[in-house]
Amino acid sequence: MNVLNQMKLSFLSRSINESFARSAVAAFVLPLDPTVAEITDIKTAVSEAVTNCIVHGYRDSEGTVTIDARITDAGKVIIRIRDTGVGISDIKRAMEPLYTTSCDERAGLGFAVMQSFMDRVAVRSSPGKGTTVTLEKTILRIPYDKRRSG
Amino acid sequence: MVDITFQDGIMTAQLYGEIDHHIAPKIRGLIDARAESCRPEVLQLDFSAVSFMDSSGIGLVMGRYRTISLLGGRCEVVNIPPPLQRVFRLSGLGGLGVLR
Numbered sequence: 001m002n003v004l005n006q007m008k009l010s011f012l013s014r015s016i017n018e019s020f021a022r023s024a025v026a027a028f029v030l031p032l033d034p035t036v037a038e039i040t041d042i043k044t045a046v047s048e049a050v051t052n053c054i055v056h057g058y059r060d061s062e063g064t065v066t067i068d069a070r071i072t073d074a075g076k077v078i079i080r081i082r083d084t085g086v087g088i089s090d091i092k093r094a095m096e097p098l099y100t101t102s103c104d105e106r107a108g109l110g111f112a113v114m115q116s117f118m119d120r121v122a123v124r125s126s127p128g129k130g131t132t133v134t135l136e137k138t139i140l141r142i143p144y145d146k147r148r149s150g
Numbered sequence: 151m152v153d154i155t156f157q158d159g160i161m162t163a164q165l166y167g168e169i170d171h172h173i174a175p176k177i178r179g180l181i182d183a184r185a186e187s188c189r190p191e192v193l194q195l196d197f198s199a200v201s202f203m204d205s206s207g208i209g210l211v212m213g214r215y216r217t218i219s220l221l222g223g224r225c226e227v228v229n230i231p232p233p234l235q236r237v238f239r240l241s242g243l244g245g246l247g248v249l250r
Contacts, residue, residue: 015170015171015172018170018171018172019170019172022202036233037233040202044202044204044237047170047171047202048204048205051170051171051204104175105175105209105210105212105213106171106206106209107205107208107212109205109208109237109240109241110205112205112240113204113205113237113240116236117236
């Protein structure tokens with residue numbers, strides 16, 4: 001599996017950047033010729049992950065959110081979203097639908113949305129060090145010149 | 151963001167654009183302030199002009215469902231565009247009978 005393209009993005013953990021982040025990732029994926037539904041899935045999942053960094057990772061502070069996105073020759077999009085905030089002590093619990101530690105109006109559906117909209121979601125976290133969420137989705141568009149005729 | 155109208159006991163919040171964690175609290179403030187003053191029987195949240203929504207939109211609906219119930223009214227969600235339907239399905243809000 002070779003990496004065909006890669007981009008890296010870092011920005012301050014301010015909520016105004018949520019829209020910028022999901023739009024930037026969507027624009028990066030566009031050359032794969034995704035359907036509107038696939039783009040919506042990716043934008044929604046990225047929005048959830050970035051919001052988690054801002055609301056949970058850096059809840060009482062401001063920090064940097066980093067996104068690393070790759071496209072492989074198998075049509076797979078791999079998006080890594082990372083903060084160096086407080087981290088998650090119980091990842092299993094954090095991923096349960098409707099579970100939230102926020103007292104604001106959060107539905108507790110962030111990970112449920114990511115899992116439902118992407119092929120694979122992986123979470124790595126250490127308390128005090130931060131959290132990395134990796135999202136994967138395969139967008140299968142075989143270019144005409146690479147199709148086998150027989 | 152949101153345009154709000156009130157007529158014959160029905161308050162309609164016409165939402166538009168993108169709803170995320172940045173925008174949702176602003177919409178919430180506008181809807182709650184107006185609901186406090188006009189005490190509607192029905193709060194209708196119209197999603198027809200919403201182009202993008204993550205789970206912050208679900209939090210917004212759940213919160214309005216609660217506040218409008220406390221004010222003695224009921225909440226309805228109408229005109230959900232197809233791209234947003236998946237998020238609504240995941241939310242389980244259908245079980246509350248608010249989705250029209």
